[in-house]
Amino acid sequence: MTIMNMVQALNSAMDVMLARDSSVVVLGEDVGYFGGVFRVTDALQKKYGAHRVLDTPIAEGGIVGAAIGMGVNGLRPVAEIQFADYIYPAYDQIVSELARLRYRSAAAFTAPLTIRTPCGGGIRGGQTHSQSPEGVFAHVSGIKTVMPSNPYDAKGLLIAAIEDDDPVIFFEPKRLYNGPFDGDPERPAQAWTNHPMAEVPEGYYRLEIGKAAVARAGGAVTMVTYGTMVHVCIAAAEAEGIDAEVIDIRSMMPLDIDTIAQSVEKTGRCLIAHEATRFAGFGAELSASIQEHCFWSLEAPIARVAGWDTPYPHAFEWHYFPGKQRVRRSLRQLMQIEG
Amino acid sequence: MTIMNMVQALNSAMDVMLARDSSVVVLGEDVGYFGGVFRVTDALQKKYGAHRVLDTPIAEGGIVGAAIGMGVNGLRPVAEIQFADYIYPAYDQIVSELARLRYRSAAAFTAPLTIRTPCGGGIRGGQTHSQSPEGVFAHVSGIKTVMPSNPYDAKGLLIAAIEDDDPVIFFEPKRLYNGPFDGDPERPAQAWTNHPMAEVPEGYYRLEIGKAAVARAGGAVTMVTYGTMVHVCIAAAEAEGIDAEVIDIRSMMPLDIDTIAQSVEKTGRCLIAHEATRFAGFGAELSASIQEHCFWSLEAPIARVAGWDTPYPHAFEWHYFPGKQRVRRSLRQLMQIEG
């Protein structure tokens, strides 16, 4: 076990897989010689060569299109999209091709891609470096969508994604790259150093995609969340002194509704939190599903805390971000409702 | 008043606007000389010339990108995307540019585009000519999303969309182009001829975008839906003899939650229906919002009827389509739950 931050854990996952499986290739803008603008692919080209760790032209649609062809020809490409905000030029290749290939060809052809991309705000990136577009991928059948919240999960899930024969869109909350973040921008930035989930095995291990984690056990209310908001929810619950169970779903699709429903049936209350804009975001699916599964147990309406329905503004980042205060307030309101 | 089918009503809306406003231009693949593969732009080029009704190259991203520039330069472009399944290559220009331009420039620049596109199944189009992607647009702040269910609304809403200074994605359920469809594929195809909403004024009128319509009044249950499913829901309610109120939301964003909530508060039960895949579809937002607004009135869990979470298969079109039988069954189950 070593202490790794999320960047190191992700790097280690690719390192392990490049070494184990000669069909794994890594590609993307600036990922090769330079090691990526967030350094997630640092040193991999040097170690595995320019034919396995490829710098690419700046064409997200081309990266995914070419990677699909590579996947069809027996490789396991791990493509980086430099920012999730720049994944849209690849949306057609992802939705119309990657997600459909197995189905339309009755499994005669498949492309086991992993598409990694940093998402989320909290780094003053403004409206084009802060988005969380998981919702517009979760709706697309044929792909899986994953978002880890800590180094241990990040490595185990990325290895699982690379080994998965289905395509996986792997969202990396960039605010967590260097440390956990409890949603309070006034506090000094934290490092992963003392976080239990930063103890990461150096070698190979994998986590099952589609299993939620109970990030904090509790009995009074269920908080369903993922990514950066896992830390914010825990911090909010603790600040409020509320015995909340925080569930880190880790993947949107497959969704581990059983773990969620069990908790909500136990607590009778539920708060959903994500950073993406609220309207028609993934929280809507969570809310709808939970309501369908746990209607008779609910003692209060399911609450959603999310980014406002605006672009992510540079100057008002902390007004936009659903931070500790906003979650606390919502949690308090939820607990005050008489069931 | 004339009897128009939906194709004629949409054509008439563009005709009226091309005549009234010299800044209106129409563009898209095959829309000019030929009048569009569904003939929605028939005869417009002949009437208004090749500089106002433009055939374009086959590049959806280019069509939207160029149309944004036209909009910035004072025109009101109405762009056709030949099938909603082919809108994804334009996703980046829509999400990153069209939806953000006003915001990012603090209204110094705007582009009042209307993007029309036929959606939905029921015409044996298979997995690439049948999709309903409204969900992945409704999530994007900065654009409006509309889907009419009949000729009268189609014309009034399309005129409103063209006049709207915000960008509007205008989905046209292609199964309704020539007639209403109650979801029973065994019955002979219907024409619009005797439908009250096929009486359409020849001249200018507009409907407000963001107001739901009560397509059928009732007191026992609220069915919230849009597009083709409006007709299916009415037919299902009638076949079951249930006093259902059917609400045609007509636009996803803005969403007329007040009209919906009023109805659900009255009936205590709610069924949501759409043709798009269920998981993280727009029905999830409807369910989540309704639950937030009407929790204390709900006597049973909100039900969702939708396309399965698979691509839209050619051979199993009628197994996929959430037709009359599936809606009836779900409605029956909903009514049987003791509140």
Next chain:
Amino acid sequence: MSEPKLHVPAVPARPGETPDFSYVNLAPAGAVMKPDPRVPVAETVALAESLIRVLDEQGKACGPWNPKLSPDRLIVGLREMLLTRVFDDRMQRTQRQGRITFYIRSYGEEAVSVAAAAALARSDMLFPSYRNQGLFIARGVSLVELMCQLLSNTRDMCKGRQLPVMYHAAEENIFSLSGNLATQFPQAVGWSMAAAIKGESRIAAAWIGEGSTAAADFHHALTFAKVYKAPVILNVVNNQWAISTFQGYAGGEQRSFAARGPGVGIAGLRVDGNDYLAVYAATQWAAERARCGEGATLIELVTYRAGAHSTSDDPTRYRPREEFAEWPLGDPAERLKQHLIQLGAWSESQHAALLAELEETVATAWKQAMAYGTLSEGPKLDPKLMFSDVYKNMPEHLRLQCEQMEREA
């Protein structure tokens, strides 16, 4: 407002007008030089603007691009073109009769697929468009198999999920067709990059229509092919029309599509697409170039879409009926036939006999295919197939949806 001056591409003739193909830049057969396949890109500039032709007006093969194929090989080529055509005609009729829901013919463009398939190795991977049925036929995919796809019946290779004509043939190294234009172009490039990464000498070839060159994926393919010198052949089938839209709307006015190749730094060839020998030779040249590490070639195949876009289309609404008769590059099957006759290796009566045999072959196959069911008459595919292959293993929510469907059936 003053007079608008936006340029809109001229369409040579609309219904009722006289066909006019003066815009097509022609060259006599044999006129174009044939450089070594290893030449620098710049030396292909002229080839991308001229027109590589082998068969002259009299059906004689001439010039340096003559691939000098044996008459036996040519007869196989003729047979494959005609089989494609007979198959197309028959399928079109079945569509009119309501047996299949949709069909797309390749009438007039058969050489483009059939000759290319002949020039490539069986292990090379093909990424077709919906108008390349000739590739499937030339690679020997059984007609029954193709027909079962068209019928969405119990033997449908796509298990009922795809529109007719959206075939694939993994064993014959032909990729799965997509309804979305041009998406296969960067995929083919990526496939060929993987071959190079693995150190294999297999190459890829892809086809799109000239209208589809406007799509983003055309650009992605060219860029990636150029940057990595990918061993791929990128074919643009310029059949003059994209549904109702004339090739000028894809940028074809006064500019060849092949010129896009040298424009980005890959080799370009403009080829008479209705000349079996020229298509064969150009493909062979490009394949050799790719295999020896010199990278991609963009081949424009100049041809004419003799039929409607698809069974949903009526071309008399937007172009003169007589266009195909006036098309300066003729009919590919007719031209190869004349060549064989001129060589003394073929006769009208052999031709007639062949056609009769092919009609029979297709009819027999059709009977067999129909026995496996049609979309409306049993035996039918199990609708539960709708839920498999979305993922490798069916996720829980799909299993539940599948159960729900069964309960409700």
Next chain:
Amino acid sequence: MSEPKLHVPAVPARPGETPDFSYVNLAPAGAVMKPDPRVPVAETVALAESLIRVLDEQGKACGPWNPKLSPDRLIVGLREMLLTRVFDDRMQRTQRQGRITFYIRSYGEEAVSVAAAAALARSDMLFPSYRNQGLFIARGVSLVELMCQLLSNTRDMCKGRQLPVMYHAAEENIFSLSGNLATQFPQAVGWSMAAAIKGESRIAAAWIGEGSTAAADFHHALTFAKVYKAPVILNVVNNQWAISTFQGYAGGEQRSFAARGPGVGIAGLRVDGNDYLAVYAATQWAAERARCGEGATLIELVTYRAGAHSTSDDPTRYRPREEFAEWPLGDPAERLKQHLIQLGAWSESQHAALLAELEETVATAWKQAMAYGTLSEGPKLDPKLMFSDVYKNMPEHLRLQCEQMEREA
């Protein structure tokens, strides 16, 4: 597996290695002919491959592309270049001090923007990239206004919504910057199509980096520009690098970017981007071509990104420190200065005085801008601005969210 043979573009020099610009195809100043702006595209092929230069090594202007500008005009140009540079340097320092969150300099590329702005009409619409601050400066947008955007303060033209440098200037006809690369390219084409539809003689000009030519929108722009002969100038600023990625990864190996123009059928010019006179002349030529209905021109401006990509970047990780010193096209400001001195219209002391004056101007503006607040110190923008301009009228759900935010504040 045998030896992999995928080609990957060669990068001339990495840190620790000797800079090597032998790959840059040079041409002596004055060597390239200047045709009439109405020539057919084919006659620009040579121009797209050569290098249009006016200023020679001695700072003399020569050849047919010499725009023969008055010394006064040139001094204005020099001033604008230097102001851009002084502004950039100062803003970079403020970023290092934490006053602004992010900055992008145009160091070494100032001529590209400033000379183009000079050659265009004020009514022409400009679609910049993030490295074209020179356009704003040349069009006279006040430094204070630009600084307030960088500070996201109470006078921020973007109302706090955009990252620093994402300016716009509607009154000065400069479009709003986007973080997404290349998206402005088809928009500029569409804007110019609208001008043509309306019968106006205004044209549009757009800029992207060479790395961004790989983006789909580059292709969309070229296709639409070609098809409709759009009155637009499409500029590709080839500064050799895209963050850490060398221009070869965008397809620049042994092929100019300007050649993409003739490749698709629009005019192409390859221009010394560090030569104020050449950039001016090329822009003027392309503008004339556009205005007389001959359509678009693709201009490649060959230059060098002398600084880091942005304040988030450290170029010493991926390229030799000494590259700029070895760059064969020198420094644009230095070269114009030498030319003016050589003309007898300028002196070292005037130059020093000008620099001092510009430092002063920038410092004064900065003080003024700071008075309107910074991101961290008041006065501050009202966070409620977050909710306006998403739509023209605030929809109900945003009104409620805005209220909620206020309640919780």
